[in-house]
Amino acid sequence: MGTLKVHDLTKTYGETVAIDHLGIDVRDGEFFVILGPSGAGKTTTLKAIAGLIEIDEGSVEISGIDMTQVEPYHRNVAMAFESYALYPQKTVAQNLASPLKSGRHARYSEQEQTQRINDVTTTLGINHLLDRLPKELSNGQRQRTALGRVLVRPADIYLLDEPLSHLDAKLRASMRAELKAIASRSSTTTLYVTHDYQEALALADRIAVLRTGKFIQIGTPEQIWREPIDTFVARSVGQPEINLVDAVVRGGRVRALGGGIEFAAPAALGLTEGQQLRVGLRPSELMVNREVHDHDWLRVAGRIRLTERLGRDVELDIEVGDGNLIVVERADRPHQEGDEVMLDIHLPNVHLFAGGEPDEDTARLGSALGHTAAPLPEALEEEVGE
Missing domain, CATH: 3.40.50.300 (P-loop containing nucleotide triphosphate hydrolases)
Structure with missing residues (x-):
């Protein structure tokens, strides 16, 4: 020792x-x-x-x-x-x-x-x-x-x-x-x-x-x-990599993917009007058609563009607003290319980073609720517990 x-x-x-x-x-x-x-x-x-x-x-x-x-x-x-x-x-x-x-x-x-x-x-x-x-x-x-x-x-x-x-x-x-x-x-x-x-x-x-x-x-x-x-750290853990999409603060709200994703700007982070951001969403923490109605959840409309089977999971490429997000779901849930879906996003799991150039690594500001109190996802708990 x-x-x-x-x-x-x-x-x-x-x-x-x-x-x-x-x-x-x-x-x-x-x-x-x-x-x-x-x-x-x-x-x-x-x-x-x-x-x-x-x-x-x-x-x-x-x-x-x-x-x-x-x-x-x-x-x-x-x-x-x-x-x-x-x-x-x-x-x-x-x-x-x-x-x-x-x-x-x-x-x-x-x-x-x-x-x-x-x-x-x-x-x-x-x-x-x-x-x-x-x-x-x-x-x-x-x-x-x-x-x-x-x-x-x-x-x-x-x-x-x-x-x-x-x-x-x-x-x-x-x-x-x-x-x-x-x-x-x-x-x-x-x-x-x-x-x-x-x-x-x-x-x-x-x-x-x-x-x-x-x-x-x-x-x-x-x-x-x-x-x-x-x-950089966010992209270093997780496969597929975390979704990073550009966003801006407008009227006290964070707006990303041409309005496809929009939520109240957390007051605790002190964001200012017109501030450029990046929104980070981990594919394993996004859910499709789960009908979650808790106030900490956000529902956005999307359309499945592509599906790729990955063993017990399926990777979905979902069109949201004027962009797209990668989502990982269990393969036993029926998903077809072209399906209109509702994407359920848990706001404590939404990361906000400073804006920057595409190849520039920028600092994390906090979560969409201004804190990070959510537990590890089930799949990650299994990995950490091995």
Whole structure:
């Protein structure tokens, strides 16, 4: 078990700033996820914490000890690389045993080593592969072996670099649950990086959203989902992406999609006449023909342009006013292209962002009711609860 404090961490490569004055405080036993797109600086951040690259500025403190100038070997962190990094001449069993035969872990007896290897290979579903070489494994099996080599030994902190990215969808979902269970049982502090928002929501105690080397927002999964600090964070979680439509304040009302969507401007946000906005509506939080009559709901007319079956769900492209919205509904509800429908929108789930250019990320102002008190949607509760 251990804590991690990173202050003002900076790394440049020539004119390129890979990580830019990052700061995080990871608690003892916490499962902390860094979420960001490719090229955001996720792997560089892990390597800097592990001591695998020299940093230009900042400090790394592990379990209360400044490790900034300490060699990687003495930091007692275990890191899984996306690129596997297995010994090609060693079997799966030998690869897994290698961390237990060096340094402070060399004290383990053969019996203890065997038990730890059996435990982790059973959990990862690779106990039948112990005698194989890496070249005889599939990409998914190699990645599970690389992950097992990290989990097999105790460490103050696990650093996991997209460890599930090469697994198929079914195995990835089950491994998310296993990883969370392993971290919980061992109480080991885990820093996990991913570009997959579902992994972040399912695994994290807290999430840090990373963009071009900077943390944009740090919070719980619910905070990231419910109160994204800007449009970049809002677009980073959820698939299909959040609907973002231009709007304007007219006569004390927010008007979007040529009047197709209109509601009272929340007084708490201090919006002014003529102010340009963006309205954010998550596809999974819009409902069709539900006939909700609560005062916190808005009903707008629309027409279904396109439908796309997505397993148990169906994605609907609905024409509203002079634009369109993407909606995700359960596939067992009958919807046909061309149907006239009523779209039910829960106002606490409507995000208001500052206006801006199409490619510009702008700040969140609040919800359509001036607050964000709504609970997580059922589908998201299932993901977070895994």
